[in-house]
Amino acid sequence: MSGIPIPRLRLRGQKPAWLTPLSIAAAAITTLLLTAAPIRIAGANPSAAFSRYLIKPLTSANGIDELLLAATPLLFTGLAVALAFRCGYSNIGAEGQFLAGGIGATIPGLYLSDLPTVLALPLAIVGGAVAGAAWAVVPAWLRRKGGIDEVVTTLLLNPVALLLVQGLLNGPWRNSETGFPESDRLGDGYTIGPVTSGSRVHWGFVLALVLIAVAYVVFRHTALGVRMSAVGQAPKAARFSGIDADTIVWRAALVSGAIAGLGGCIQVLAVQHQLATGISNSYGYTGIVVATLGGLGAIGVGFVALLLADITVGAQSASRVLALPPQMGQIVSSVLLLTVVAALVLRKFKVVFTRNEVDS
Amino acid sequence: MSLGFWIGLIGATFAIATPLMWASLGNLLNEKSGVMNLGIEGTMYVGAFGGLAIASESGSIWLGLIGAIIFGCLAGLLVAVFTVTMGVNQHVVGIGTTLLLVSACEFVNRLRYGSGSLAKIEKFGDIIDDAGPLSQNWMTYFVFLILAPLMWWTLRSTGFGLRLTAVGEHPEAADVAGINVNRTRYVALVVGGALMALGGAYITLAELGTFTLGIISGRGWVAVALVIFGRWKVWPTVAGAVLFAATDALQLRLAITSTFGAVPNELLIALPYLVVVGALAIWGRKLRYPGAYLKPYRRA
Numbered sequence: 001m002s003g004i005p006i007p008r009l010r011l012r013g014q015k016p017a018w019l020t021p022l023s024i025a026a027a028a029i030t031t032l033l034l035t036a037a038p039i040r041i042a043g044a045n046p047s048a049a050f051s052r053y054l055i056k057p058l059t060s061a062n063g064i065d066e067l068l069l070a071a072t073p074l075l076f077t078g079l080a081v082a083l084a085f086r087c088g089y090s091n092i093g094a095e096g097q098f099l100a101g102g103i104g105a106t107i108p109g110l111y112l113s114d115l116p117t118v119l120a121l122p123l124a125i126v127g128g129a130v131a132g133a134a135w136a137v138v139p140a141w142l143r144r145k146g147g148i149d150e151v152v153t154t155l156l157l158n159p160v161a162l163l164l165v166q167g168l169l170n171g172p173w174r175n176s177e178t179g180f181p182e183s184d185r186l187g188d189g190y191t192i193g194p195v196t197s198g199s200r201v202h203w204g205f206v207l208a209l210v211l212i213a214v215a216y217v218v219f220r221h222t223a224l225g226v227r228m229s230a231v232g233q234a235p236k237a238a239r240f241s242g243i244d245a246d247t248i249v250w251r252a253a254l255v256s257g258a259i260a261g262l263g264g265c266i267q268v269l270a271v272q273h274q275l276a277t278g279i280s281n282s283y284g285y286t287g288i289v290v291a292t293l294g295g296l297g298a299i300g301v302g303f304v305a306l307l308l309a310d311i312t313v314g315a316q317s318a319s320r321v322l323a324l325p326p327q328m329g330q331i332v333s334s335v336l337l338l339t340v341v342a343a344l345v346l347r348k349f350k351v352v353f354t355r356n357e358v359d360s
Numbered sequence: 361m362s363l364g365f366w367i368g369l370i371g372a373t374f375a376i377a378t379p380l381m382w383a384s385l386g387n388l389l390n391e392k393s394g395v396m397n398l399g400i401e402g403t404m405y406v407g408a409f410g411g412l413a414i415a416s417e418s419g420s421i422w423l424g425l426i427g428a429i430i431f432g433c434l435a436g437l438l439v440a441v442f443t444v445t446m447g448v449n450q451h452v453v454g455i456g457t458t459l460l461l462v463s464a465c466e467f468v469n470r471l472r473y474g475s476g477s478l479a480k481i482e483k484f485g486d487i488i489d490d491a492g493p494l495s496q497n498w499m500t501y502f503v504f505l506i507l508a509p510l511m512w513w514t515l516r517s518t519g520f521g522l523r524l525t526a527v528g529e530h531p532e533a534a535d536v537a538g539i540n541v542n543r544t545r546y547v548a549l550v551v552g553g554a555l556m557a558l559g560g561a562y563i564t565l566a567e568l569g570t571f572t573l574g575i576i577s578g579r580g581w582v583a584v585a586l587v588i589f590g591r592w593k594v595w596p597t598v599a600g601a602v603l604f605a606a607t608d609a610l611q612l613r614l615a616i617t618s619t620f621g622a623v624p625n626e627l628l629i630a631l632p633y634l635v636v637v638g639a640l641a642i643w644g645r646k647l648r649y650p651g652a653y654l655k656p657y658r659r660a
Contacts, residue, residue, distance in 0.1 A: 038464075042471050090451050092398070138637070146645040151396070151451060152585045156637050159578030160630045167626030285455055292452045325470035330463035337456040338442065345446040 005353035012350050019347050027343035031336045038331065044322040052322065053314035053332065063313065068201045069271070071309035073098070073280075075208035076263025077287025078294060078301040079215055084256035086219065086296050088232035089249050093139060093154025094260040095284025096161035097132040101261025103165060104131025105190070105268045106183055106275040110173065113187030120189030124269055125262065132261015133254045135161060140253035144246055150253070158284065166277055173275065183275040192270035204266035209302070211259065216298035228252065260284060282330070289337045308333050369609050371493035374500055375567065377605035379404070379559040381503040383583035384590075384597050385511050386432075386555030391587050392515065393548035394528040394652035395443050398454025400556050401580030402461030403435040407557025409465040412564035412571045413472070416481050421565055424481075428561035429554045435461060436553020437546075444545045447656025458580070466573060483569035497566045499558070504598075507555075512594040524548055528650040531657040541657045556580070578633065585636045589643065592650060603639065607632040 036046035057063035077094045084091035091097075104127040108120065115123065139153035169181040176184055195201050219225040230238040231245045239245050267279050290308060294300025315329025383404055390397040397403075407428040415424025435457065442453040486495040515521035526534040527544045535541050559579075564571050582604060590597030611628035614620040620628065 038467065042467075092451065092455065138641075142641055142644075146641065147647070148640055148644045149588065149647075149649075151398070152581070152588055153637055153640060155398075155581040156578070156585055156633050159581070160633045163626040163630040163633075167624035167630075170626065171624040282459070285459060288452065288455045289459070292449075325467045327463045327467040327470065330459060331467060334456050334460035334463065338453070338460070341448045341452060341456075342442065342446055345448055 009349040023343035023347040027339035074305035078290030080260035081291035087252035096158040097260035098264035099161040100135035101128035101132040101264030104128040105265035109186030128265020129258040133258040136257025202270035372609035380601040382559030386552035389552035399457030402458030403556040404560030407560030411561035432554040432557025436549040440549040484566040
């Protein structure tokens with residue numbers, strides 16, 4: 001052993017400024033290399049596939065339109081998860097809260113379908129947010145009162161929310177014309193329209209951007225934002241310095257549920273115009289990827305949601321043109337998540353070559 | 361409610377409990393070592409899909425079972441590299457692993473079998489015929505009569521079990537006592553991953569004989585809840601799995617009775633999940649989590 005230099009990881013003393021961008025670039029390249037193998041096995045050319053995933057959607061107005069449309073639900077769920085995680089509340093239930101938000105928007109849309117837009121939209125949007133928060137209330141309350149870990153309870157309510165949607169659509173809300181398990185179209189007043197005519201990007205996207213901006217200010221420039229980070233990073237110290245940590249976590253959990261619920265509500269009002277079982281394409285779980293890759297910051301969430309939307313739109317076009325199953329987009333996103341978190345850990349170390357095993 | 365109803369209910373309970381038993385015993389190993397593995401849902405998925413795919417391609421159900429074990433070990437190894445060696449946030453890595461494994465299975469499924477489903481295979485049969493609730497698969501007998509007692513004995517009476525507990529409770533002390541903390545956690549995650557994948561494989565190889573998308577449908581999350589509900593002990597975890605399965609078996613039978621026929625089926629299917637949340641709410645207060653829960657270990 002003693003004669004051969006062995007590579008070892010050693011903690012770095014100081015981190016140079018170029019290190020973080022370099023590690024993220026290394027993670028991105030690793031992701032491309034790792035995912036090239038399955039693309040080749042599927043019989044497609046990796047570089048053609050990657051250019052479709054990353055570049056193609058950006059080269060046409062239509063592609064950018066689709067990209068912004070696909071990013072909208074991820075902006076909501078990513079922000080919801082980031083807010084909760086910042087406060088040390090591991091909300092893994094954005095998926096269920098998203099679906100609950102869809103139900104919350106559908107209730108007035110079906111039973112008060114004649115309302116004019118000025119009343120209908122606020123009602124449906126508040127309904128979606130309240131439903132999302134309501135879906136988050138039990139885990140948050142159990143954490144506050146019983147100290148019960150929220151990870152498990154939020155997770156378990158995700159399949160329950162999906163079953164509730166399916167139950168409603170197979171039962172009372174079954175489509176009265178087609179008999180398919182999807183609701184009737186909501187009343188005309190319940191439509192969130194496109195930002196410009198001919199575009200698919202809707203005002204829900206603008207609402208998401210407003211929320212991102214508000215979150216940015218709150219996270220970065222208010223005392224509340226500082227308290228939230230303190231509670232998330234050092235709960236004991238935060239309590240000791242007089243911060244009411246329990247209340248902050250409780251409110252963060254509910255607001256997080258409300259934001260995720262808004263995402264589902266917007267998806268119903270602006271895209272589907274009816275409730276269907278497929279309204280969440282794992283948006284809640286992908287929100288965890290978005291929040292983590294975005295460093296739990298508002299701007300980061302915005303950026304990563306656009307990136308993942310780019311990959312999603314690209315994966316759809318690749319599945320049409322290159323006959324590459326669209327799940328490849330999800331594979332690329334999750335591999336990217338893992339390589340980036342790995343790179344961010346490894347950047348703290350440097351490789352040294354030593355000849356003996358004095359310390360390890 | 362005739363005698364036949366209850367006998368059928370008991371038989372169905374053991375069958376439904378089987379995948380949860382495999383998965384939650386695997387998860388118990390992980391959690392005892394201090395790691396929460398949310399990759400469990402994806403690990404069960406890869407066990408279910410990979411096991412069936414290999415069985416149907418090779419024509420041998422036993423090769424499929426071995427394949428599921430290998431996939432499970434690899435999934436556990438992946439989680440171990442990230443959570444143990446790198447010390448990354450365990451929730452993030454777990455969800456990332458689940459997303460990766462589920463999408464990888466669906467990618468392969470789409471590529472190899474198109475939109476149709478895998479061919480049906482000759483699944484594992486019951487080892488005793490016409491014996492009411494005793495007519496069960498070998499995987500059911502094995503998990504209740506061999507694996508659960510073995511796990512109980514291992515955790516309380518073997519050197520490995522004691523090292524595992526030490527590592528999960530107080531890794532610094534374990535390290536001082538000469539226990540290799542990270543190696544112990546690797547073993548727990550790799551073996552635990554194999555058990556979770558076998559839970560998934562049971563569903564395709566023994567219960568259905570085929571694969572459909574979304575086949576695990578949250579059972580991995582249930583297994584995580586069962587271990588917490590069972591306070592990281594074998595027999596309470598087994599009791600939790602039987603409770604969940606009994607609720608599930610009951611709802612399946614209620615759905616075809618005239619009284620409950622009008623209740624939407626989905627609400628009855630959701631019942632066992634709600635029972636687990638309710639059980640956690642009632643009995644889950646003031647839990648003492650393993651001392652090193654969610655904490656990576658690195659020498660100071």
